[in-house]
Structures are given as structure tokens and as C-alpha cells.
Amino acid sequence: xNVKDNYNDAQTTQKNRRYMHGMMYxxxxxxxxxxYIVNMIINGQYPFGSHSFLYQDAYDQYTGMLQTFLEWLHSxxxxxxxxxxxxxxxxxxxxxxxxMSPFNIIAVICGSGHVELAMVIMIVVKASLLAxxxxxxxxxxxxxxxxxxxxxxGWQTAVEIVLSLSYALCGFVLVYEHNVIWLDGLILxxxxxxxxxxxxAGKGKIAYTVLLAVGFIVNFYFAFxxxxxxxxxxxxxxxxxxxxxxxxxLRFLIWSVIxxxxxxxxxxxxxxxxxxxxxxxxxxxxxxxxxxxxxxxxINSFYPLNKVTTGNLFNHNNYxxxxxxxxxxxxxxxxxxxxxxxxxxxxxxxxxxFAMNQAGLxxxxxxxxxxxxxxxxxxxxxxxxxxxxAYVCLLNIKKIWMWQAGVAFGSxxxxxxxxxxxxxxxxxxxxxxxxxxxxxAYFGLFVFALRKSIKWKTFYIWVVSLWIIELVLNxxxxxxxxxxxxxxxxxxxxxxRETAYAECDLEAGExxxxxxxxxxxxxxxxxxxxxxxxxxxxxxxASLGLSHYQNIEYTYRRTTPVTALMYNVRYIMTNELxxxxxxxxxxxxxxxxxxxxxxxxxxxxxxxxxEDILNWSGEKSAAENQNELVMLGMDQPELEDLFExxxxxxxxxxxxxxxxxxxxxxxxxxxxxxxxxxxxxxxxKAEQAExxxxxxxxxxxxxxxxxxxxxxxxxxxxxxxxxxxxxxxVNAGDEVKLRFATAAVRNESGIKTVALxxxxxxxxxxxxxxxxKNTMEFDGYDGNCLNGHITADKAGxxxxxxxxxxxxxxxxxxxxxxxxxxxxxxxxxxxxxxxHVITLTYHTPYLMAGICLSAIGILILAGYLIIRRKKSxxx
Numbered sequence: 001x002n003v004k005d006n007y008n009d010a011q012t013t014q015k016n017r018r019y020m021h022g023m024m025y026x027x028x029x030x031x032x033x034x035x036y037i038v039n040m041i042i043n044g045q046y047p048f049g050s051h052s053f054l055y056q057d058a059y060d061q062y063t064g065m066l067q068t069f070l071e072w073l074h075s076x077x078x079x080x081x082x083x084x085x086x087x088x089x090x091x092x093x094x095x096x097x098x099x100m101s102p103f104n105i106i107a108v109i110c111g112s113g114h115v116e117l118a119m120v121i122m123i124v125v126k127a128s129l130l131a132x133x134x135x136x137x138x139x140x141x142x143x144x145x146x147x148x149x150x151x152x153x154g155w156q157t158a159v160e161i162v163l164s165l166s167y168a169l170c171g172f173v174l175v176y177e178h179n180v181i182w183l184d185g186l187i188l189x190x191x192x193x194x195x196x197x198x199x200x201a202g203k204g205k206i207a208y209t210v211l212l213a214v215g216f217i218v219n220f221y222f223a224f225x226x227x228x229x230x231x232x233x234x235x236x237x238x239x240x241x242x243x244x245x246x247x248x249x250l251r252f253l254i255w256s257v258i259x260x261x262x263x264x265x266x267x268x269x270x271x272x273x274x275x276x277x278x279x280x281x282x283x284x285x286x287x288x289x290x291x292x293x294x295x296x297x298x299i300n301s302f303y304p305l306n307k308v309t310t311g312n313l314f315n316h317n318n319y320x321x322x323x324x325x326x327x328x329x330x331x332x333x334x335x336x337x338x339x340x341x342x343x344x345x346x347x348x349x350x351x352x353x354f355a356m357n358q359a360g361l362x363x364x365x366x367x368x369x370x371x372x373x374x375x376x377x378x379x380x381x382x383x384x385x386x387x388x389x390a391y392v393c394l395l396n397i398k399k400i401w402m403w404q405a406g407v408a409f410g411s412x413x414x415x416x417x418x419x420x421x422x423x424x425x426x427x428x429x430x431x432x433x434x435x436x437x438x439x440x441a442y443f444g445l446f447v448f449a450l451r452k453s454i455k456w457k458t459f460y461i462w463v464v465s466l467w468i469i470e471l472v473l474n475x476x477x478x479x480x481x482x483x484x485x486x487x488x489x490x491x492x493x494x495x496x497r498e499t500a501y502a503e504c505d506l507e508a509g510e511x512x513x514x515x516x517x518x519x520x521x522x523x524x525x526x527x528x529x530x531x532x533x534x535x536x537x538x539x540x541x542a543s544l545g546l547s548h549y550q551n552i553e554y555t556y557r558r559t560t561p562v563t564a565l566m567y568n569v570r571y572i573m574t575n576e577l578x579x580x581x582x583x584x585x586x587x588x589x590x591x592x593x594x595x596x597x598x599x600x601x602x603x604x605x606x607x608x609x610x611e612d613i614l615n616w617s618g619e620k621s622a623a624e625n626q627n628e629l630v631m632l633g634m635d636q637p638e639l640e641d642l643f644e645x646x647x648x649x650x651x652x653x654x655x656x657x658x659x660x661x662x663x664x665x666x667x668x669x670x671x672x673x674x675x676x677x678x679x680x681x682x683x684x685k686a687e688q689a690e691x692x693x694x695x696x697x698x699x700x701x702x703x704x705x706x707x708x709x710x711x712x713x714x715x716x717x718x719x720x721x722x723x724x725x726x727x728x729x730v731n732a733g734d735e736v737k738l739r740f741a742t743a744a745v746r747n748e749s750g751i752k753t754v755a756l757x758x759x760x761x762x763x764x765x766x767x768x769x770x771x772x773k774n775t776m777e778f779d780g781y782d783g784n785c786l787n788g789h790i791t792a793d794k795a796g797x798x799x800x801x802x803x804x805x806x807x808x809x810x811x812x813x814x815x816x817x818x819x820x821x822x823x824x825x826x827x828x829x830x831x832x833x834x835x836h837v838i839t840l841t842y843h844t845p846y847l848m849a850g851i852c853l854s855a856i857g858i859l860i861l862a863g864y865l866i867i868r869r870k871k872s873x874x875x
Contacts, residue, residue: 021139025132028161032128032168035472039479046116053120055482058178061529063115065098070112079783081842084511086528086537086554087567088802092844093273093532096266100218101184119180126183127173134164134387137190142197142238143388146337147395155456158464159394162321163387169471171301171319172380174478175308185222188215189384192226193233199255200237200248209259209861216263220270221531224367229381230256232348236385238341261857268850270532276806278538278551278825293357296423299415303431304438304474308481314357315375319474320383321467322438325415327390329408334396345389352382402450409443424747428477438470497573498523504571504596509605509778513556514573515718516594526556526569536825537803543824544629545622545695545724558723559583560693561764562626562642565603565771566826568801572597578706578714581693581726581759601768605788606776606800606838608831609822610635613797618823622695622724623757625823630763633799634770642764643693643757646684654681658742666755672744680752682738686730690758694738697722700750701743708736719743776800776838786840790831797828800840804828811839 037048045053052059072082072091082089103126107118138160147156167173167190176182188211195211198204212230215223234252239245260267293314300306301316302325308317328349332342355361356376363370365378416435442463449459497516501523504512511525528537531552541548544563548554556569557579564582572580575594587596612632618625623643630642648666657678660670672678686692696704698721706714706727713728730736744750776798779787790798797820802808804827810819812829813836822828829838 024157024161025135028131028135028164028168029128031165032131033124035169035475036124036128036479039476040120042476043480046120052116053123054116055178058119058123058180062098062180063119065094065530066104066107066119067112067115069095069099069104070107070115073108074112079781080844081784083781083786083802084525086524086530086533087511087526087556088805088842089528089530089534090273090532090805090807090842090844092847093269094530096270097219097221097530097532098181100266101181102218103184123177123180123183126180126187127168127177129187130173130183131164131168133187133190134167135160137193138163138391140194141388141391143392144395146392148336148397148399150398151395155397155460156395158460159391162464162467163391163394165468165471166320166324167384167387169475170380170383171306171317171474171478172383174475175315175317175482176377178482181219182222184218185215185226186380188218188226189229189380192230193384196230196233197237199252200234200239202251205251205255206861206865209255209262212256212259213262213857216260217266220263220266225378225381227256228365228378229384232352232381232385236341236344236348258857258860261853262861264853264857265847265850268853269844269846272846273532276535278533278535278542278548289360289363291359294422294424295357296419296421297425298353298357299419300423300425300427300431303427303435304470305428305431305434305477306474307426307428308478314362316356316379317376318379318383318386320386321390322435322470323442323463323467324386324390326408326412326439326442327393328386329411330400330404331389331393333401333404333407334393334399336396336399337392345385349382349385349389352378352385356382398456400446400450402447405443405446405450409439409446412439434470434473438466441466500596501573504573506570508780509568510602511567511569512571512573513569515555515557515579516573516575523573524556526567527554529553534803534805534825536805536821536827538825540618540803540823540825542722543618543622543625545626545722547718547720547723549701549719549721555718555720556580558720558725560626560642560724560726560759561600562630562767563724564599565601565607565768566799566801568602568605570599570602574717576715576717577712578726578728581724601772603771604775604801605778605786606790606798607771608774608776608790608792608796609633609799609828611796611830613799613822613828614820616823618826621755622722623693623755626724629823630767634767636766636770639763639766640760642760642767644760646692646756646758648682648684648754648756652683654683655679656681660752663751666753668752668754669749670742670744670752671749672742672746675745677741678744679739679741680754682736682740682754682756684736684738684756686732686734686736688732689730691729691761692727692736693757693759694725694727695723695753695755695757696725696740697753698740698742698750699752700748702752703741703743705739705741706736707739708734710735710737716741784842786838788838789836790838791835792831792833795830795832797822798831798838800827800829802827802840805842805845807842807845809841809843811841812836814839 040053041048043051045051054063068085080090080092082091103122106121107115110118173186192211195204195208199208215226239248298316301318304319304322306319331337332346355365356379362375371377445459445462448454449456497514501514506512513526514523515527529552533552533554535551538548538551538554541554545558546554546556546563547558556567557572559580559582561582564580572583573594573596577595580597583597583599585595586598610633612635616628616632627641627643631637631639657672657674658670658680659673660668660680663669668680696702701719701721703716703719704714704725705712705716708728708730714725727736740752740754742750776788776790779789786802799822804819804821804825808819810817810829812831817829820828820830
């Protein structure tokens with residue numbers, strides 16, 4: 001009876017313990033959830049106000065892609081190639097990048113009409129789950145082996161809770177939580193850390209493999225940083241011998257490869273697509289590899305109440321609690337901790353700190369790429385390791401001596417002075433006050449506890465309370481600074497604009513586009529803003545002078561009479577003035593939709609070009625490329641050039657807020673001397689009546705405004721990397737003023753190019769007559785197929801108004817013909833003279849290879865499980 005009672009008591013105790021542990025996870029989640037909801041209410045953000053909670057990519061990129069995915073999903077369309085988006089878009093590849101999170105079920109439930117609400121819910125839920133995820137790590141980590149025997153369970157629990165909150169509310173998360181597709185990976189980090197610890201001990205192979213495979217699948221891009229984390233955390237494990245270390249490497253390699261194989265259905269086609277992204281606008285060749293970040297900015301990033309830092313190569317958002325720095329310094333004084341472990345830990349921390357502040361290594365740790373406006377994407381690893389070091393220190397807090405606390409506090413003051421001396425950026429003055437208040441308060445508590453002026457229990461309560469208060473105050477400040485003052489619903493749904501857009505009637509195969517916000521996918525058959533954007537589309541846009549931003553975005557504007565014939569786009573709606581050449585305005589602003597432009601002429605979904613077009617490289621300037629395209633495409637070398645370059649003398653060029661130096665004809669290297677109103681100005685006086693275009697680019701984002709006789713004829717609302725901009729017809733003596741603004745801020749450098757051209761109307765007319773006489777008749781889409789027919793007077797290359805992609809196959813009269821790339825990214829199909837039926841079919845490249853690899857990986861894992869179970873049953 002007593003034995004049974006003891007057993008029942010033990011079972012009850014165990015159930016109660018599990019219940020309490022479960023409640024801790026739940027309460028941490030609810031605490032963070034409440035934190036976000038209260039801040040949204042205070043800031044008047046949707047759904048609690050008219051402002052948007054979404055920020056940068058969440059507002060500009062993810063909402064559009066998610067809405068496109070939902071519309072495709074609910075349409076029941078089995079085709080995976082969307083002909084009416086981005087001039088043709090692979091939905092599977094974009095889904096692999098943007099829409100593989102299991103949390104997207106929230107968006108599916110909300111529907112395509114409530115994408116903004118779904119995005120807000122997903123971000124808040126995922127970010128709130130980081131706290132219980134962190135708690136899982138701190139309750140199970142092998143770092144507990146360094147805990148002091150006198151450390152009570154209550155203090156240990158309090159430490160685990162506050163460090164979990166620090167992970168969930170750290171600077172990296174608060175600044176980057178709008179990258180909703182990264183949050184799944186951040187949730188996985190603590191679980192992967194435990195899996196690495198167990199794998200190092202020869203256990204948990206299945207858990208590690210499954211977790212890593214999930215990381216690859218939910219977002220293959222962020223999985224790169226997860227792999228970097230695994231490598232660094234692997235090095236920190238307690239390897240006793242070199243042989244054990246070697247076996248550990250082999251074990252990790254084998255099971256990591258199996259995880260990659262399981263995720264092959266995503267990784268293989270995605271890897272192929274990444275290899276074929278555009279190189280247009282890449283900063284790789286302009287990166288100063290020797291450049292170092294500013295140590296003052298780096299130190300300042302640990303302060304509470306600090307400003308949001310994005311848009312720079314060295315973005316520093318390292319805050320995770322003021323006490324962290326002091327604790328990490330104290331850790332390396334603790335004699336109980338093996339010096340070998342401390343040396344490894346210190347080496348990894350120094351490596352990461354250096355990588356966050358040195359351009360060359362920063363480039364390598366970003367996958368040999370220069371990131372788009374968000375540097376130090378791997379900084380979450382640094383934060384996680386700092387929290388791990390702080391955890392070990394806090395579990396040995398009673399072993400600290402007074403002199404050690406004094407040295408740590410003195411070191412913090414030295415860092416504070418270094419920040420004051422070296423920091424060049426404007427910062428929130430309140431952050432200096434806050435960091436001093438908190439660091440002095442924490443040091444005072446240490447002194448009182450070590451001198452036994454207060455009990456350790458009192459010390460614990462005050463430290464935890466101050467830390468949580470600090471996290472909440474800092475988080476509230478950062479979220480308020482990130483607020484988006486625009487109403488998301490107004491910009492995304494655009495009710496009145498949708499009506500006007502829908503009223504723009506099209507013939508079969510024709511396209512239209514509208515551009516009213518940075519969400520380029522909505523209300524457009526042509527625009528695309530995606531990290532999986534077809535590289536050929538961007539390369540061809542860059543080659544021809546159409547608008548693009550580096551290798552992730554292209555928007556249909558900045559056309560000429562030649563390029564306006566090439567994409568079958570009848571209407572452009574935008575709030576920009578002078579957005580396109582080869583178009584005429586049919587409606588001026590009426591408060592509803594801005595300007596409506598209609599094409600002067602269209603050449604359908606394809607037209608025949610001379611065979612010589614295959615000799616066109618498309619690798620010169622946009623004007624020169626169009627000159628050659630016209631000549632080679634028509635095989636009429638006697639025609640004059642389409643564009644004639646005008647002379648711009650040095651006295652026509654001036655700069656505002658820029659320290660510039662001429663590098664060549666129309667090429668200027670500059671360094672910004674101010675944060676705003678920095679620009680290059682060109683003043684030109686027309687010598688005769690002419691139709692002018694300006695070709696311009698900037699290694700930073702640029703905006704262009706043009707005035708003729710003080711009347712604005714071109715306005716830029718959406719910045720871009722480059723474009724061929726139509727100024728319009730001018731008369732002799734007209735004063736033309738061009739202003740090229742740059743997104744560079746103080747001390748940032750870039751390169752601007754500018755060239756002015758007059759267009760030859762006779763050449764324009766000759767090309768127009770040629771292509772209109774040789775157009776392909778469009779016969780419609782059928783799933784992933786485009787159908788048409790053409791009567792060719794002679795053998796040539798049929799140009800198609802779809803950017804080149806190696807996923808396409810073509811058939812002429814039912815016979816397979818290999819599509820050819822025209823120039824840098826246009827699509828062509830060779831045809832002989834006569835009548836022909838054309839079929840263009842798309843398949844996601846290497847998708848079947850990825851499926852096969854996944855099947856093999858799953859079979860290997862299943863075989864291992866069967867063998868292991870059989871061995872266990874035999875025992």
C-alpha cells in the first residue's frame with residue numbers, strides 16, 4: 001500500500017511539474033503577444049487603427065506575393081506559371097521562397113481579401129513564439145553543466161525566463177520581425193542548438209535531421225544562416241579528443257546531407273534559380289573589401305531606446321539587455337569554467353564581431369553576396385551566443401568577487417567612452433541616459449549583494465524586474481519608431497484604383513500595369529518584386545533601359561517607342577509624370593488614379609526579327625543596345641541610329657550635398673555630405689526641336705525629376721537603379737533641368753552615370769512598320785502553354801514577349817525547337833519561312849530532380865529507423 005501511494009504521489013508530482021512547465025511556455029507566449037497587441041493599440045496600427053504595423057519588406061514585398069499565392073491557390077488553376085504576373089512568373093519558385101511556412105494556414109483562413117490582417121497575425125504569433133522557443137533551449141542545454149551547486153532552482157528558472165524574453169525581444173527580432181519568412185528559422189534556432197548538443201554526444205540524429213530539413217523547406221534562404229549557426233555552435237561543443245572531433249564532423253556531414261536530400265524538392269530548383277538570378281545592379285564589384293565598420297556604432301547598438309538601423313552594409317541591432325555585456329565580461333573571469341571552452345567561445349564571438357564590421361568577411365557570411373539594405377543578417381547568431389554566455393554567468397553569480405564586478409563595470413564605462421569618441425551617427429540622447437541608469441543600477445545591485453547589504457533573493461528579484469522593464473521599454477520604443485504612417489488597406493486594396501484599372505479593356509494577350517505603391521505585384525501584369533525574380537527579365541530590362549532595382553525588382557516604365565512595342569502592354573496607370581516613352585496620356589489626374597497612358601502601337605505577343613538579331617549582345621548602354629537591336633532586327637544598316645547622343649559639358653553639371661569627381665564621360669563617383677537633398681543637376685539648353693531621352697543610373701537608388709522651362713515634365717515617386725527616361729519634345733532655346741537624387745546618406749558613396757539623347761523619328765517609324773508587318777497572332781494560354789501562329793516571309797527569329805527562362809521548351813508545328821536567348825534575356829524561337837503554329841511550354845527547372853532527391857532522402861531516413869527499431873527489438 002505504501003509503495004502504491006508513493007508511486008501515485010510521484011506520478012502526481014510529475015504531472016504537476018509538467019503542468020507548471022507548460023504554463024511557463026504559455027505565459028511567455030501570452031506575455032509577448034500582449035506586448036505586441038498593446039503597442040499596436042498605442043500606435044494606432046491595423047487592426048486597431050488606420051496605420052500599418054507592417055514595415056519595409058513586409059509592406060512592400062511579402063503582402064503582394066502572399067496575395068498572389070492565395071489568389072492562385074483559391075483559383076483552382078493547376079498551372080504553375082502565371083502569365084498575368086511579372087510578364088510571366090514561376091509560382092512554385094516564389095512559393096518555395098515566400099510561402100512554405102506552416103503559419104501560412106493563417107493567411108489561407110483569412111483569405112486573399114485580408115492579406116494585411118493575416119500578415120500582422122503571422123508576424124505577431126511567430127515573434128511571440130520566440131520566447132517559449134528560447135525557454136526550450138535554456139531548460140535543456142548542456143550549458144547547465146557549468147551551474148554552481150548552490151544555484152537554486154528558483155533563480156535558475158527566473159534566469160531562463162528573462163533570457164528567453166531577451167531572445168524574443170532582442171534588437172535583431174524587433175528590427176527584422178517584418179521579414180516574416182525569417183521568423184520560422186529564428187524559432188528553430190534554439191531547437192537546433194539542442195539538437196547539435198545531442199548530436200555531439202552521438203544522440204538525436206533523427207531530431208537533428210528533421211529539424212534541419214524543416215529549416216531548409218520553410219525558407220531555404222534563411223536556412224543558409226541556420227547552417228552557419230550549426231557550424232559555429234558545433235565548434236563550441238565539448239570535444240575531448242581530435243579523433244572525437246573528426247568523428248563528430250563526419251556524423252554532422254552525413255546527417256546534414258540527408259536533411260538536404262529530404263528538402264531536395266525545394267533546394268534543387270531553388271538553387272538553380274538562385275544561380276540564374278540577374279547580376280544587374282550588383283554591388284559586388286564595387287564593394288570596398290577592406291572597409292571597416294565604426295566601433296562606436298557597434299557599441300551603441302547594445303544600448304536600449306536606440307534607433308532602428310537598416311539600409312546599411314553594417315547594420316547593428318545587437319541589443320538584448322544592458323546587463324548582457326557586463327555578464328559576458330564577467331564570464332571570462334570565472335575559474336570554474338574550463339579555459340578551453342572560454343577560449344573557443346571568445347574566438348567565435350570575436351569572429352562574429354569582426355564579420356559584422358569588416359566588408360570582406362561580411363560578404364562571405366552573407367553567401368558571397370551584398371545584401372539589399374539589410375546587412376548583418378547573421379547577427380542573430382551573435383545575440384544567441386551572448387545569451388548563452390550570460391546564462392552560464394548567471395548560474396554562477398554567487399562566485400563573482402568584488403574586484404571582478406568592478407573590472408566588468410569599468411570595462412563597460414570604457415566601452416561607453418569609446419562609443420562617444422568614435423560614433424559618427426545621430427543617436428537618441430535618451431539611449432545614453434538609459435544605458436547609464438541601467439548599468440549603474442545593475443552594478444549597484446552587484447555591490448550590495450556581494451557586500452551582503454541585501455540578500456541574494458532581493459538581488460534576484462530586482463535584476464529580473466529591471467531587465468524585463470528594460471526589454472519592454474526598449475521594445476515599445478523600437479516598435480513606435482518602425483510605425484508605417486500609411487494605411488495598408490488604402491495602398492494595397494486601392495478600391496477606386498481597382499475600379500479604374502478594371503475598366504481598362506484589353507484584347508486577348510494584351511497587358512496593363514499600375515504602379516501606386518511599393519507593392520509592385522498588385523494591379524499589374526508586368527511588375528515583379530521578388531527575391532526569385534527571373535534573372536533574364538531584369539537583365540533584359542537593364543539592357544534596354546527599363547526600370548529595375550538591382551536583381552530583385554523590375555517595373556514596366558522608362559520605355560521608348562521601340563521597347564513599348566516589345567511587351568504588349570497597352571495601359572500604364574501611375575502617379576508618376578512622364579513614366580514612359582512610346583505612350584500618350586489619355587487621362588490626367590482626377591484624384592482617383594493619377595495618370596493613364598496608352599501605347600502608341602502594340603506588336604502583340606511576338607514578332608519576327610532577322611536572323612542577325614542573334615548577334616546582338618545587349619551588353620552596351622541602353623541607348624546603344626536599342627540602336628543595335630533596331631539595326632540587326634530589321635537588317636537595315638542604312639538607317640540612322642535610333643538615338644543620337646548629345647554633348648554634356650562640365651559646366652552643365654552641378655552637385656548638391658555631394659562631393660563628386662568625374663570618372664569618365666557622364667560618369668561621376670560621389671560621397672554624400674548630407675542625409676537629405678543630395679543630388680546631381682544637369683542644365684541643358686536645346687539647340688533645335690528634338691525629342692529627348694536621358695539614360696541614367698546610380699549604384700544607390702535614384703529618383704529623377706525633369707523640368708522644361710521650369711515646368712515639370714517628369715516626376716519620380718518610386719526610386720530605381722537605372723532607367724531610360726522620356727523628357728519629351730523640346731524646341732530650340734528651351735531650358736531643360738534634370739535633377740538626379742540619390743538615396744545615399746552622409747558618408748555613403750556611389751557612382752552616377754548620365755547621358756542625354758535625341759531620338760530619330762524616321763528610325764522609330766521604320767522599326768514600327770517592320771514589326772507590325774511581322775507580328776505573331778496570339779491564340780491564348782493553356783495552362784503552362786502559350787499558343788500562337790505566324791506567317792513568316794523569310795527565315796528568322798520569332799521574338800516572344802516573355803522573358804527568357806531555361807524552363808521553357810518550344811514547338812514549331814509540333815516539332816521541338818530549342819528557344820534561344822536574344823541579347824541578355826529576351827526570348828526567341830527560330831522559324832523558317834512559311835506558316836507556323838507556335839507553342840511555348842514552361843516547366844520549373846529541375847523540379848523532378850528535386851522530387852527524386854527528396855524521395856531518396858526520405859527512404860534513407862526511413863531505412864535507418866527500421867534498422868534501428870529492428871536492432872532494439874532484437875535486444
